[in-house]
Amino acid sequence: MTGHVIEATGLTKRYNGTAVVDGIDLTVEEGEVLGLLGPNGAGKTTTILMLLGLTEASGGTVRVLGKDPVRDPLAVKREVGYLPDAVGFYDNLTGRENLRYTARLGGLSPAEADSKIDAALARVRLDGVGDRRVATYSRGMRQRLGLAELLMRDSRVAILDEPTSGLDPQSTEELLELIRTFSHDGMTVLISSHMLDVVQSICSRVALFNKGRIGFVGTVAELADRVADGAFHVELGAEGADVAGIAGELDGVSGVAQTGDGQWAITASRDVRDELARRIVEAGGALRNLAARRLSLGEAYNLFFREAANEA
Numbered sequence: 001m002t003g004h005v006i007e008a009t010g011l012t013k014r015y016n017g018t019a020v021v022d023g024i025d026l027t028v029e030e031g032e033v034l035g036l037l038g039p040n041g042a043g044k045t046t047t048i049l050m051l052l053g054l055t056e057a058s059g060g061t062v063r064v065l066g067k068d069p070v071r072d073p074l075a076v077k078r079e080v081g082y083l084p085d086a087v088g089f090y091d092n093l094t095g096r097e098n099l100r101y102t103a104r105l106g107g108l109s110p111a112e113a114d115s116k117i118d119a120a121l122a123r124v125r126l127d128g129v130g131d132r133r134v135a136t137y138s139r140g141m142r143q144r145l146g147l148a149e150l151l152m153r154d155s156r157v158a159i160l161d162e163p164t165s166g167l168d169p170q171s172t173e174e175l176l177e178l179i180r181t182f183s184h185d186g187m188t189v190l191i192s193s194h195m196l197d198v199v200q201s202i203c204s205r206v207a208l209f210n211k212g213r214i215g216f217v218g219t220v221a222e223l224a225d226r227v228a229d230g231a232f233h234v235e236l237g238a239e240g241a242d243v244a245g246i247a248g249e250l251d252g253v254s255g256v257a258q259t260g261d262g263q264w265a266i267t268a269s270r271d272v273r274d275e276l277a278r279r280i281v282e283a284g285g286a287l288r289n290l291a292a293r294r295l296s297l298g299e300a301y302n303l304f305f306r307e308a309a310n311e312a
């Protein structure tokens, strides 16, 4: 046992001699929520399939809970739950019957299964509709049934593929809140998604896949530091002063762009608002508005891939 929940070293997958996952290193700790991000075809799904033992690596090693998913697929399958984009339930069975079916496949006794199913349905707030056919469920309810299945199976790791796609804002928030509580209880969660605001709201770290490699792994703040030489995005409205000149002279400012009439966007490695305001007023200018926020994951992500494209 390595101590890490997931540990991949030099993990590689080649199809017809072309590496679609090209020597990635990744470690994930217990209770982490890690976002797997990157453009279509970057290698996220292939990596997930290797973690699940559903496809064999062409090179490198991978351990999930200390086990090799290819050599020991049943052990990994027992402890790792996978929620694909469209969860496959039997529409003609009820939610409860679907879970009973999975429980039987997993070797649970009927009595043990029933008590676990009751608890899991209650936890995802489907206890009132557990005896309705899944055909009548909304997409949000299906996703929650998928989470109930992970709970029923006592999964220690959950791999979720676009869990909130197609959900309305309220169902999205409900699902994210459930995932947060699972992670607080020690479940390790990997989420592959293109919905960057969702990822930002739930993930402790993100891994950015680019052409089969992981170009960055860390927190959103670390990503912002790396791509923008700073994590602050200042929006400023001012008149009667040379804003570009004043801002450009401040320590830590890495970018100044005019975004409209008297409106400016400034990127800085620290919060420069006080100094900026003082200097503009001292120069005889008038301040109209001033706000600072951290770079969002979406902004940092776009900068990262723009930089990667320029380097290519």
Ligand SMILES: Nc1ncnc2c1ncn2[C@@H]1O[C@H](COP(=O)(O)OP(=O)(O)OP(=O)(O)O)[C@@H](O)[C@H]1O
Binding pocket: 015, 020, 038, 039, 040, 041, 042, 043, 044, 045, 046, 047, 209
């Ligand atoms: N069975 C296969 N045979 C040949 N090439 C494959 C196979 N499966 C995937 N690929 C290729 O591997 C590359 C990585 O695909 P993968 O599905 O892992 O990307 P992804 O990051 O998950 O993309 P998406 O965001 O669209 O899900 C793609 O170029 C894809 O065409």
